Amino acid sequence: MNSRLDAALNDTPKSIADYLRSLFNSENFDATISAQQFEELLVLSGLSDDELRICLLPFAAAYSYAPISEFYVGSIVRGLSGRLYFGANMEFIGAQMSQTVHAEQCGISHAWMKGETGIIDITVNYSPCGHCRQFMNELTTANELKVQLPERDEMSLQQYLPDSFGPADLDIDARLMDGKTKSYQTHESDPLVLKAVEALNYSHAPYSENHSGVALRLADGSVYLGSYAENAAFNPSLPPLQVALAQILMADKSFEQIDTAALAELSAGKISNLDGTQSTLDALNPDITFTYISL
Numbered sequence: 001m002n003s004r005l006d007a008a009l010n011d012t013p014k015s016i017a018d019y020l021r022s023l024f025n026s027e028n029f030d031a032t033i034s035a036q037q038f039e040e041l042l043v044l045s046g047l048s049d050d051e052l053r054i055c056l057l058p059f060a061a062a063y064s065y066a067p068i069s070e071f072y073v074g075s076i077v078r079g080l081s082g083r084l085y086f087g088a089n090m091e092f093i094g095a096q097m098s099q100t101v102h103a104e105q106c107g108i109s110h111a112w113m114k115g116e117t118g119i120i121d122i123t124v125n126y127s128p129c130g131h132c133r134q135f136m137n138e139l140t141t142a143n144e145l146k147v148q149l150p151e152r153d154e155m156s157l158q159q160y161l162p163d164s165f166g167p168a169d170l171d172i173d174a175r176l177m178d179g180k181t182k183s184y185q186t187h188e189s190d191p192l193v194l195k196a197v198e199a200l201n202y203s204h205a206p207y208s209e210n211h212s213g214v215a216l217r218l219a220d221g222s223v224y225l226g227s228y229a230e231n232a233a234f235n236p237s238l239p240p241l242q243v244a245l246a247q248i249l250m251a252d253k254s255f256e257q258i259d260t261a262a263l264a265e266l267s268a269g270k271i272s273n274l275d276g277t278q279s280t281l282d283a284l285n286p287d288i289t290f291t292y293i294s295l
């Protein structure tokens with residue numbers, strides 16, 4: 001178990017500490033809590049739904065990778081399936097500040113890459129910044145999404161982001177997490193490149209049409225995918241490398257284990273994720289083998 005999860009258990013109500021310890025120690029634990037497990041925790045704890053989510057926040061924040069700010073943010077995202085996904089903030093020494101991933105983006109991309117097609121609510125231990133409010137306004141469920149903070153009443157995203165700007169202002173119907181896929185293919189046979197193309201086909205890039213995806217292979221052979229998540233306001237777009245790194249973080253693995261990386265994008269796209277991907281990978285570890293393919 002992540003040692004910070006263990007430390008957070010010391011501050012958890014005794015009624016659910018044993019249940020959570022057993023869950024976190026399970027080989028299958030993947031930083032998510034099923035709807036059924038959440039129901040069981042509600043019964044054991046006697047807490048209300050929002051109180052329990054707030055109680056679980058320190059466990060999401062335990063995944064935080066924040067060597068610059070040392071400010072540990074956790075998010076808990078509930079997908080439409082009812083499953084809850086942890087997210088945490090990520091910062092990269094030596095990379096541009098714009099490569100930073102906020103806990104909300106991490107939790108949402110975690111849910112997205114595991115197949116959710118929208119989120120019901122998000123619980124965060126600090127107020128979402130303007131950037132994240134805009135990021136969330138791209139979601140399929142942006143109009144219904146609820147935001148819960150500690151010691152605050154639940155509010156909707158639209159209350160946090162009045163007079164919002166979104167995809168409809170640019171006449172775009174696609175929404176982040178809409179589950180739609182593309183069907184681009186490559187003649188390359190490298191399995192990691194094929195995984196990057198799989199991630200490309202799942203990306204949301206209606207503004208630049210630069211559908212792109214990243215696949216990262218760790219020294220233990222495991223592979224993590226990241227699909228590009230574009231935003232109507234452009235700047236809050238989450239690059240595919242960041243989405244893949246978020247999956248590694250939530251799998252409780254180390255970026256130091258990244259061995260090989262592949263980026264696939266479309267040659268006809270109006271932008272490129274190549275420079276940003278290369279420079280952040282270099283900042284993480286210049287020895288990572290990197291393959292680039294433009295379809």
Ligand SMILES: [Zn+2]
Binds near residue numbers: 133
């Ligand atoms: Zn933020």
